Amino acid sequence: MMLRKTALAAGVFAAALTGASAAYAQTEIQWWHAMGGRLGEILQGQVDQFNASQKDYKVVATNKGNYSETLNAGVAAFRAKQQPHLLQVYEVGTASMMAAKGAIKPVYEVMNEGGFPFDPKNYLSAVTGYYSTLDGKMLSFPYNSSTPVMYVNKDLFKKAGIDTMTLPKTWEQVGAALDKLKAAGVECPMTVSWQSWTQLENLSAYHNQPFATKSNGMEGMDAQLTFNGPVQVKHIANLGKWAKEGKFIYGGRRNEAAARFRSGECGMMFESSAGYAGVKKEAKFEFAISNLPYYADVEGAPFNTIIGGASVWVMQGHSKEAYKGVAQFLNFLAKPEMQAYWHQNTGYLPITPAAYELTKKEGFYDKNPGTDIAIIQMTGKAPTNNSKGLRLGSFDQIRTIIDEELEGVWSGEKTAKVALDNAVARGNELLRRFERANK
Amino acid sequence: MEKRVVFRHKLLPFVLVLPQLVITAVFFLWPASQALYQSLLIEDAFGLSREFVWFENFENLYNDPLYFASFRTTAVFSISVASLSLGMALVLAVMADRVIKGTNIYRTFLIWPYAVAPAIVGVLWLFMFNPSIGLIAFWLKQTGYNWNHVLNGDQAMVLIVFAAAWKQISYNFLFFLAGLQSIPKSLIEAAAIDGAGPSRRFWTIIFPLLSPTTFFLVVVNIVYAFFDTFGIIHATTHGGPGKATETLVYKVFSDGFVSLDLGGSAAQSVILMFIVISLTVVQFRYIERRVHY
Numbered sequence: 001m002m003l004r005k006t007a008l009a010a011g012v013f014a015a016a017l018t019g020a021s022a023a024y025a026q027t028e029i030q031w032w033h034a035m036g037g038r039l040g041e042i043l044q045g046q047v048d049q050f051n052a053s054q055k056d057y058k059v060v061a062t063n064k065g066n067y068s069e070t071l072n073a074g075v076a077a078f079r080a081k082q083q084p085h086l087l088q089v090y091e092v093g094t095a096s097m098m099a100a101k102g103a104i105k106p107v108y109e110v111m112n113e114g115g116f117p118f119d120p121k122n123y124l125s126a127v128t129g130y131y132s133t134l135d136g137k138m139l140s141f142p143y144n145s146s147t148p149v150m151y152v153n154k155d156l157f158k159k160a161g162i163d164t165m166t167l168p169k170t171w172e173q174v175g176a177a178l179d180k181l182k183a184a185g186v187e188c189p190m191t192v193s194w195q196s197w198t199q200l201e202n203l204s205a206y207h208n209q210p211f212a213t214k215s216n217g218m219e220g221m222d223a224q225l226t227f228n229g230p231v232q233v234k235h236i237a238n239l240g241k242w243a244k245e246g247k248f249i250y251g252g253r254r255n256e257a258a259a260r261f262r263s264g265e266c267g268m269m270f271e272s273s274a275g276y277a278g279v280k281k282e283a284k285f286e287f288a289i290s291n292l293p294y295y296a297d298v299e300g301a302p303f304n305t306i307i308g309g310a311s312v313w314v315m316q317g318h319s320k321e322a323y324k325g326v327a328q329f330l331n332f333l334a335k336p337e338m339q340a341y342w343h344q345n346t347g348y349l350p351i352t353p354a355a356y357e358l359t360k361k362e363g364f365y366d367k368n369p370g371t372d373i374a375i376i377q378m379t380g381k382a383p384t385n386n387s388k389g390l391r392l393g394s395f396d397q398i399r400t401i402i403d404e405e406l407e408g409v410w411s412g413e414k415t416a417k418v419a420l421d422n423a424v425a426r427g428n429e430l431l432r433r434f435e436r437a438n439k
Numbered sequence: 440m441e442k443r444v445v446f447r448h449k450l451l452p453f454v455l456v457l458p459q460l461v462i463t464a465v466f467f468l469w470p471a472s473q474a475l476y477q478s479l480l481i482e483d484a485f486g487l488s489r490e491f492v493w494f495e496n497f498e499n500l501y502n503d504p505l506y507f508a509s510f511r512t513t514a515v516f517s518i519s520v521a522s523l524s525l526g527m528a529l530v531l532a533v534m535a536d537r538v539i540k541g542t543n544i545y546r547t548f549l550i551w552p553y554a555v556a557p558a559i560v561g562v563l564w565l566f567m568f569n570p571s572i573g574l575i576a577f578w579l580k581q582t583g584y585n586w587n588h589v590l591n592g593d594q595a596m597v598l599i600v601f602a603a604a605w606k607q608i609s610y611n612f613l614f615f616l617a618g619l620q621s622i623p624k625s626l627i628e629a630a631a632i633d634g635a636g637p638s639r640r641f642w643t644i645i646f647p648l649l650s651p652t653t654f655f656l657v658v659v660n661i662v663y664a665f666f667d668t669f670g671i672i673h674a675t676t677h678g679g680p681g682k683a684t685e686t687l688v689y690k691v692f693s694d695g696f697v698s699l700d701l702g703g704s705a706a707q708s709v710i711l712m713f714i715v716i717s718l719t720v721v722q723f724r725y726i727e728r729r730v731h732y
Contacts, residue, residue, distance in 0.1 A: 071699075072696055072699075075484045075485060075699065078485050078486075079485065079486050096483075096484055096699060100483060101487075102485070102487045103485040103487060188571075250590055251571070251589065252589050253677060253679060256589075259571070259572070260571045263571075265571065394698045394699075394700065396697050397694070397697065397698035397700075400678075400693065400697075403679065404679060404680070404681045404682055405681075407590060407679060407680040407681050408681055410590055411590040411591065411680065430698075433481070433499075433700065433703075436481055436490070437481045437482060437483045437488070437700070437702075439490075
């Protein structure tokens with residue numbers, strides 16, 4: 001009885017919320033996403049604004065858990081022919097989505113049909129490139145993108161007698177800073193989050209080294225992994241040496257390291273630019289954000305870094321009318337005000353130059369120094385074939401393999417060369433399997 | 440001579456067992472046959488293209504040394520969990536059986552952990568042993584022992600064994616306690632009068648009489664360690680460092696649900712199904728003979 005009353009009350013409440021528009025024949029657009037907590041609230045804010053801005057469509061956003069749970073929900077729903085219109089998929093799922101041609105509808109197509117001709121010039125290619133065909137047609141809509149940056153604990157640097165006006169720019173300078181931090185008794189001179197992404201994938205792009213053949217898989221599914229090249233081996237060997245000397249403290253496969261940095265234990269951290277909000281909120285010390293370091297002896301370095309995060313895919317099998325609404329909604333999300341709102345509140349990157357200019361004009365970067373590092377680092381140079389992004393099948397599993405092999409280096413069981421060779425061989429097996437399954 | 444009751448009705452027995460048959464068909468036979476079929480396919484995630492490959496998924500597993508390593512990990516993990524949780528529970532049950540004052544309080548505290556969800560158990564232990572913020576890790580460091588399960592595979596294994604066993608102790612405790620209480624006091628008293636000491640009474644009377652309970656619990660605990668500990672591993676180690684804590688079930692999950700390799704994952708499930716079937720057969724055919732009912 002109680003239950004029924006509550007249900008009734010909830011129904012009345014929901015009716016009251018949507019009541020005004022009930023008279024119109026609204027088309028519902030389902031969006032399944034993986035944004036929990038504060039990010040979920042900000043996302044819902046965007047959806048509410050869109051729903052209030054027009055009367056023909058109603059976007060219903062549903063959180064389906066974390067990234068892999070959301071992708072699984074989408075896959076299962078597609079198999080049961082109950083798929084949503086929009087599905088948020090993390091960047092490592094990109095190849096799987098692209099290969100599923102009968103399951104997705106490219107975003108540029110949806111936009112063109114919906115009357116919003118898609119012009120790649122209006123987008124930041126460093127961000128959209130990851131999710132576009134080689135000739136620049138956007139396949140999925142980049143929703144939340146970030147790139148790794150270096151965080152520095154200035155208090156610890158001062159304690160170790162390091163000049164905080166010029167932060168380390170190259171890995172050699174990082175090494176020198178680590179020596180001083182260690183000598184000053186700092187327990188955790190340096191730590192790393194998402195090691196495959198920050199120390200291998202981005203290292204490769206930043207130094208114009210191929211992570212895989214075929215432009216890192218962008219040109220075809222028959223790509224072979226190549227991240228066991230000299231620059232990568234040298235870097236992993238350096239990190240391994242620092243781990244042995246107690247200068248690099250490994251925190252875990254995900255962003256466990258971030259908690260350690262925020263508590264003030266670590267001198268330096270390599271982590272997503274989206275980690276900014278957390279550091280700003282919790283850090284009881286002075287910190288700075290800086291570009292990723294590079295190896296000065298690599299020709300042309302540094303190039304640009306690549307993104308991580310997720311994009312929104314449009315699923316096949318819905319009505320023309322619904323796709324019109326989808327186009328309108330995506331167009332709404334790309335508006336400078338929407339992008340600036342998202343960028344400033346979350347630390348994720350804006351996807352249009354207009355949003356970047358707007359944020360600059362509002363003085364956000366002056367008030368929050370370091371928040372523009374990520375975007376400058378990404379757009380500093382035109383992306384090469386090695387720095388557009390990655391498009392490799394089973395990539396989540398390949399990252400796990402990389403994690404496993406790197407852990408062998410940090411614990412001193414394997415040399416960098418052996419670990420990376422292993423990871424390449426094991427990863428290639430998965431790529432061949434993926435290629436076969438997605439013919 | 441054995442007495443047999445004969446039902447003359449032909450239809451009624453079928454109607455009576457029908458609900459059970461339907462449940463078995465829907466929740467076991469149907470999904471199991473799906474898994475069998477899926478294990479012979481290589482398919483993309485969305486089911487848009489599929490190739491029938493006979494036993495290639497199994498061949499791949501056979502040729503994968505890491506898969507065999509996962510067998511070893513699973514064996515070490517399951518045996519450790521089962522023996523640790525059974526041993527601890529037996530000790531606690533024998534002690535709790537002797538307590539006269541405040542029995543309910545002791546028992547409630549001992550049964551409590553069973554109500555905690557596996558993922559929460561994992562997080563709880565992870566907090567205590569976290570190398571940077573964990574209290575126990577901190578104490579260990581104070582004594583000069585370097586606890587770092589993030590990089591040390593053996594320590595990671597110890598951590599998940601503790602977490603998994605801790606949760607199961609309560610369950611085992613309940614059964615052992617009930618078993619202990621059903622042993623007639625007169626037997627024990629008679630032995631005491633004959634001059635048998637406490638340890639002799641335990642090993643020659645109590646332990647053999649507990650054997651049906653112990654046997655049941657061994658089966659349940661092995662099945663628990665095989666299948667139910669997934670949440671604990673997922674919350675604490677994610678199968679790492681390296682592959683030090685990747686058990687068979689965890690591998691099924693990560694291949695199937697994270698990397699969406701449905702064929703390979705299904706093949707592993709089928710192998711797991713046969714392992715459990717054969718384990719159960721062995722336990723009931725050979726070990727059960729030694730059990731006194």
